[in-house]
Amino acid sequence: MKNRLRELRAARRWSQADLADRCQVSRQAINAIETERYDPSLPLAFTIADVFGLAIEEIFHPDRAETTGNPAGH
Amino acid sequence: MRSRSLDFMEGTPYLRRMAKQVQQDQVTRAARRAVLIDGIPVSTLGVIALALGGNPDQSTAQKAWWIATTTAFTIAIAWVLLRAFRRADEYLRRIQLESMAIAFAAVLVGLQVATLLDAAGIIQLHQLAQLILLGGVGIWLLIADLRTRLHR
Numbered sequence: 123m124k125n126r127l128r129e130l131r132a133a134r135r136w137s138q139a140d141l142a143d144r145c146q147v148s149r150q151a152i153n154a155i156e157t158e159r160y161d162p163s164l165p166l167a168f169t170i171a172d173v174f175g176l177a178i179e180e181i182f183h184p185d186r187a188e189t190t191g192n193p194a195g196h
Numbered sequence: 197m198r199s200r201s202l203d204f205m206e207g208t209p210y211l212r213r214m215a216k217q218v219q220q221d222q223v224t225r226a227a228r229r230a231v232l233i234d235g236i237p238v239s240t241l242g243v244i245a246l247a248l249g250g251n252p253d254q255s256t257a258q259k260a261w262w263i264a265t266t267t268a269f270t271i272a273i274a275w276v277l278l279r280a281f282r283r284a285d286e287y288l289r290r291i292q293l294e295s296m297a298i299a300f301a302a303v304l305v306g307l308q309v310a311t312l313l314d315a316a317g318i319i320q321l322h323q324l325a326q327l328i329l330l331g332g333v334g335i336w337l338l339i340a341d342l343r344t345r346l347h348r
Contacts, residue, residue, distance in 0.1 A: 146285075147285040147286070147287065148284075148285050148287065148288055150287060150288065150344050151285050151286070151287035151288065154287050155287075160287050160290070162286070162287075163286055166286060
């Protein structure tokens with residue numbers, strides 16, 4: 123799953139630790155989500171969306187090639 | 197290229213950045229310290245239980261001490277596991293579970309090999325059982341620590 127976490131965080135000048143504090147998770151969790159090594163649970167995705175004041179779909183995008191096996195992304 | 201521009205957007209004064217870095221390191225150190233505070237007494241208890249069980253010709257009192265220490269060690273491991281899970285968020289919990297799965301597999305293989313060697317009369321299983329369990333705990337802590345350390 124793709125996400126805009128790093129971009130949104132940078133726009134607000136928050137460090138990973140700042141975002142982790144706001145979401146009440148570890149900095150490693152934020153780092154893993156940003157680098158797409160870990161997909162957050164739905165409750166955590168909602169928390170992240172609340173912290174940024176956005177909808178989940180504005181932050182997280184499904185990786186179509188990964189879910190459908192279609193490298194073109196259609 | 198993209199990350200460079202983002203780094204630029206993220207740009208903060210040097211001292212502030214350094215302070216953040218120190219703060220992050222302190223958080224990481226505090227988490228590691230918590231693991232060590234739990235892990236060192238339990239490992240020590242395991243070593244003591246191991247030493248008490250090492251003597252094949254034990255008196256009744258020695259056996260009682262050995263059983264008591266081993267029971268305390270087992271309860272302490274359960275307590276450490278519970279605390280580790282309560283402390284962890286969902287990502288760290290997943291890392292802990294994966295590390296435990298690997299450690300569990302290692303303990304199973306170790307016990308199987310020790311059982312075969314015991315059946316062949318080469319070793320005595322009861323002398324190695326605690327060592328194998330301790331090895332499992334060690335593998336679990338090592339893998340969990342390395343995974344969080346390598347992906348900062």
